[in-house]
Structures are given as structure tokens and as C-alpha cells.
Amino acid sequence: xxxxxxxxxxxxxxxxxxxxxxxxxxxxxxxxxxxxxxxxxxxxxxxxxxxxxxxxxxxxxxxxxxxxxxxxxxxxxxxxxxxxxxxxxxxxxxxxxxxxxxxxxxxxxxxx
Amino acid sequence: xxxxxxxxxxxxxxxxxxxxxxxxxxxxxxxxxxxxxxxxxxxxxxxxxxxxxxxxxxxxxxxxxxxxxxxxxxxxxxxxxxxxxxxxxxxxxxxxxxxxxxxxxxxxxxxxxxxxxxxxxxxxxxxxxxxxxxxxxxxxxxxxxxxxxxxxxxxxxxxxxxxxxxxxxxxxxxxxxxxxxxxxxxxxxxxxxxxxxxxxxxxxxxxxxxxxxxxxxxxxxxxxxxxxxxxxxxxxxxxxxxxxxxxxxxxxxxxxxxxxxxxxxxxxxxxxxxxxxxxxxxxxxxxxxxxxxxxxxxxxxxxxxxxxxxxxxxxxxx
Numbered sequence: 001x002x003x004x005x006x007x008x009x010x011x012x013x014x015x016x017x018x019x020x021x022x023x024x025x026x027x028x029x030x031x032x033x034x035x036x037x038x039x040x041x042x043x044x045x046x047x048x049x050x051x052x053x054x055x056x057x058x059x060x061x062x063x064x065x066x067x068x069x070x071x072x073x074x075x076x077x078x079x080x081x082x083x084x085x086x087x088x089x090x091x092x093x094x095x096x097x098x099x100x101x102x103x104x105x106x107x108x109x110x111x112x
Numbered sequence: 113x114x115x116x117x118x119x120x121x122x123x124x125x126x127x128x129x130x131x132x133x134x135x136x137x138x139x140x141x142x143x144x145x146x147x148x149x150x151x152x153x154x155x156x157x158x159x160x161x162x163x164x165x166x167x168x169x170x171x172x173x174x175x176x177x178x179x180x181x182x183x184x185x186x187x188x189x190x191x192x193x194x195x196x197x198x199x200x201x202x203x204x205x206x207x208x209x210x211x212x213x214x215x216x217x218x219x220x221x222x223x224x225x226x227x228x229x230x231x232x233x234x235x236x237x238x239x240x241x242x243x244x245x246x247x248x249x250x251x252x253x254x255x256x257x258x259x260x261x262x263x264x265x266x267x268x269x270x271x272x273x274x275x276x277x278x279x280x281x282x283x284x285x286x287x288x289x290x291x292x293x294x295x296x297x298x299x300x301x302x303x304x305x306x307x308x309x310x311x312x313x314x315x316x317x318x319x320x321x322x323x324x325x326x327x328x329x330x331x332x333x334x335x336x337x338x339x340x341x342x343x344x345x346x347x348x349x350x351x352x353x354x355x356x357x358x359x360x361x362x363x364x365x366x367x368x369x370x371x372x373x374x375x376x377x378x379x380x381x382x383x384x385x386x387x388x389x390x391x392x393x394x395x396x397x398x399x400x401x402x403x404x405x406x407x408x409x410x411x412x413x414x415x416x417x418x419x420x421x422x423x424x425x426x427x428x429x430x
Contacts, residue, residue, distance in 0.1 A: 111287055
């Protein structure tokens, strides 16, 4: 019984490690870091689940996503709400640096 | 009578002259002498000061040159010692690759890790990585040997990241996602969103095309087009480079040489069956050579400031 428990725990732990992604990086607007507290929201297209995080100082952010696959990312704060950008979440952590550009009244997210 | 008056007048004039000399000329003379002493003292001290500062300057110059010489000697000796150590390490590691049948896969990977961590800025390690990869016959995803492949890719990624950290500091970069599912559906190349970067005042436009992808080897066939606008005319200088990109492309070694001593490299961050992630970096050519820029920085700093190390850096460190 104990052996089975250990095996199950090991498998569960291994699965969590294997399928856990994280995105991190910085967000800039007009060459300056985006305001602290700006929200980053990611909707996974595979599961439909939504994950969000907030920008720290200097526009840096980090978002933990349990799973991998495609997702739509939106950046928003009191002043703006960006158009969604398609990103991919991998098994390992990956850096996504973004630049917000205003075009015809809407904010486009470009990857740098 | 006349003689008496004349004598009286002479006596009067004599006393007046005496009075003049004792009352006015005497103090004035002292004043003049004092002023002359003051001026000569001031000029003399100035001259001495100038002489002292000139001497100090020349001594500082000599000291700076001596410091440079001592530092360069130290560096040479250190470099020689390191080279001896590296040579021994390299030779012993190479034995493992020259006689692969006598060594286990575990030993081969360990030696490659040693080589990679110590020589990644000097040697092109791609052939070694590829050689080891070929030595790992993975039959399925659940094969225990899969861990060796993961370890191999992890080593390559960590080296790539180390190099990228150095290059990003001096250069500019941008990243792109490659939709491999879409690449499989379309005919021809998949063009990624183009980008312009400015490094050392030189603006260049970069276009990346992904022609093919190999899921098994986790590699892509890439075409890179770099356009530079010439300053004097409307002409555009175009460089087209096509190569295979995998985890074993290290930016300090695998790069495209551009005009004005600049380099451009693409690295593979991630690769899955449906998506890949790449980063393009442009950087000064001096960073593509191991070690040299750091020595250059030190010597340049020494010549400009006369100090061996930047005091601010030391303060931050301590």
C-alpha cells in the first residue's frame, strides 16, 4: 500500500513538473515601463481557463500557468485595455517582453 | 651776511632733505621691498607648485604605465595558467569522444557538460552536442534515455542563456513565436513579423522566414534577411543567410557578420511539436570574441581614469 502511495505521489509530482509553465518579462508603453499594478490576463485556448497577474515595478511581470498550449493575453489598467495577443505556454518558463502601441484608438501588443 | 644766509639756506635745505628721506622715502622703500618680496614669493611658489604638479603628473603617468604593465603581466600569467588547465581538461574530455565505445553515455554527457561550461565562448561545440545526441537512441517518449536528451538540451539552453545575457546588455533583440502547425499547413515559407533594431546608431530591418521544421531533431531551416539603409544614398544593403537552427546554436559562435563590426544571431528558446520560440539579437562584434572586451574595458578605464578598477563597481560589489 505504501509503495503504491509513493508511486502515485511520484507520478503526480512528475506530472505537475512536466506540465507547468510560466511566462515572465517586461511591458513598455512609449518607451517607458507600464504602470505598476497593471493587469495581465491570459485565457488558455485549450482549457478555457483564465489566469491573471499584476505588473510590479519597472513593468516587470510573472504569470504561472499550469499547463501548456496556446493562449490569448490581454494587458489592462485604468487608462487602457489592449487587443489580445496569441502566445504559447511551454513546459519551461519563457520570457515574453511586450511593447504597447496605440493605433486608431486601440492598443496593440507587440512582442520584443 | 650773504654767506651767513647762504649757509642758513643750505642748512635748511639739508634738514628738509633729511626730513624727506627719513619721513617718506624710508617707509616707501620698505614698502617697495616688501612688495617685491611678496611678488617674488608669489611667483616663486606658483612656479614650485607647477613644477610639483608636473612632477606628480609625470609620476602618475609612469605609475599608470607601470600598473598597465603589471596588470597585463598578471593577465598573461593567469591566461597561461588557465590555458594549461584548459588544455589538460580539453585533452582528457576529447578522449571520451575519440573513443566512444569505451566510455558510457553518462560519462560522455558529463564530459560534454564540462567542455560546454568551460569552453562555450571559445569553441564551436555544436558537433559534440550532435555527436552525443546521435549516441542516444531514444525509442519512445517514455524511454529512460529521454532524460539524457533532456539533460543535453538543458545544458545547451543554459549556455545559450548565459551568452544571451552578455549580448543583450550591449545589443538589441526581439523574439518571435513560430507556429509549426501553420507551417505544416502552408506551402512555402512562414514569414514572421519583421522588426527594425538600432545598435550603435545603425538601424537595420530583420525578416525571418521559417522554411522547414524537424520535430524529431528539434530544428528549423531558417532564412534571415537583413537590410541596412546606406547613409549617403537610398541604396539598401541586403544580407541573406540560410541555416539550420537548433538548441546547439550559440550566439557568440554562430552568428552572421554585419558591416561596422556588428553581428546578428538567432537562438532557439523552445521547441514543441506545435510551436517554437526564437530570439534574434544584434550586438557589437567585440562580444563575439571570448574575454577580449573585458581586458579592453580595463585598459581603457585605466588610461582614462588612471585607476585600475572602477571605484563605483567596487563599492557596489562590496
